[in-house]
Amino acid sequence: MNYDAPLVSGRLLRRYKRFLADIQLDDGREVTAHCPNTGSMKHCADPDSRVWLWDSNNPKRKYQLTWEWVEVDDQYRACVNTARANALVAEALEAQRIPELAGNYQIKREPKVADGRLDFLLEEDGEARVYIEVKSVTLLSESESGLGRFPDAVTERGLKHLRRLQALKEQGYRAVLLFCVPHEGIERVQAAAAIDPVYARALDEVAAAGVEVLAYRVSFSEWGMQLDRAIPVLLNAPVAD
Template sequence: MIYDSPLVSGRLLQRYKRFLADVRLDDGREVTAHCANTGSMLHCAEPGSRVWLRDSADPKRKLRYSWEWVEVAGRWRACINTARPNQLVQEALQQGLAGHGPLASLTLGYQLQREPKVEDGRLDFRLHSHADQPDIWVEVKSVTLLNDLSAVQPGLGRFPDAVTARGLKHLQRLIATVAGGERALLLFCVPHEGINRVQAAADIDPAYARALAQAAAAGVEVLAFGVDFAHADQQAGMTLSQPLPVVIE
């Protein structure tokens, strides 16, 4: 995905009320940006961190700027806008339908449906085949929690960063889908340059960690993919890239 305008950089002053962030831009102006992230953003909302905002340039918007990226520990870029992983995965799925990109082996020969209905809600995507193949139901989760910034071997990303009843419900839906004879895929999108493997955060949400292990045992396919960042004065973007290992206990 390519942003429709260059990102504006600055320093985070504070994140508050979950959806608001005060930022001092590089030109000295202080602005309030929308924060599209309902999680705790552990390690991703430290005051003083370098951040990048999207400027909508829309006078009708209450908040002109949207917070997109943060530099974690002065080393790694991470995307904190939780709408972006679904966009990245959708882009990769669409490329895969034509036989290109990191998800081509999964999607070739299927048709893509966004936000398909299930019995008690929706999942993110459905891959439908006209051939004698089971449909594939896909749920996407964004991983931005780097476990230990001071670790000798850093790189362990964990999900979730806060208790997630919604995420637990999604796992239960995926398990039910497999029980019904179709395929189900939980895809961890990792828009964080410092993460090279993924694991459930059992200390934060033990119920989710247990359910993830149960889902994997039931036949839910669990994958993770990293994200490549591209940022220049005139263009910024992200691309779903290499697969990452998922540790399931």
């Protein structure tokens, strides 16, 4: 996915009320931007971090700028706009850049299931074949180099998604949890058992039941991002960090 213009850069002053961030742009102006991330943003919202914003160029918007990227540990770009994960995966599915999910499929977004929705359904000749739930991973471990963890806060919603995938697998469908990793410092993914042990146990359980668990890294450029390559997923997460 490409932005319609280069992103605007600056330094983070503070994130607050979950959806707002005050930023000092490189030209010295201080602005308030929309923060499209409901998580804790652990290690991704440190004051004085370099950040990049998308300018909607829409004066009717209350917050014309949207926070997109942050520089973590002064070296790794990470995308904090969680909505971008689904866009990146959709683009990769359409281009058949995910070998495990390549095929003559029709792609449907937000399919209904028994008790809610998931992110994608792949159909073949009008028949449901593969259900996919996407999660964005931006939490870099402090203790283990290159290790990304999910979630960054307790997630009852994420747990429900795991159980939906497990139920669909038991009904005979392929069910896939896809970790989208828009973080240059993450080379492998593991559940954050220290943050949400219930989710970590459930991930092991659904994987053992046949739910496929994949992770793909994202590459960055001046104009955008692209789902790039598969990276390992480590199960049986220990309590760490």
